Amino acid sequence: MFENRRLERRLQRIEYKLDLIMRHLAITDSPALPQDSPTPPLSGPTPLSGADLAEIDALIAQGKKIHAIKLYREILPGTSLKDAKDAVEARERPYY
Structure with a gap:
């Protein structure tokens, strides 16, 4: 039980740091492509x-x-x- 909380907090810290790095480098998340879609969607950059x-x-x-x-x-x-x-x-x- 305590191990799970510790892992969850650690994961949250890692995700927070990754978000800061991505924002600093101006990297955006790309939406996941549907399995049958050969090309990326045209809606976003x-x-x-x-x-x-x-x-x-x-x-x-x-x-x-x-x-x-x-x-x-x-x-x-x-x-x-x-x-x-x-x-x-x-x-x-x-x-x-």
């Missing part, structure tokens, strides 16, 4: 992988904001120019 974010961050660090926006739109086709610009500018701001 596709989350960027860590490698994609690193590449965008590298372009931002080099002062190549336009290239970063272009890459963002290549990775997420269908993203509007304004949404891509806003996303890149949000990554450009330092976290405090």
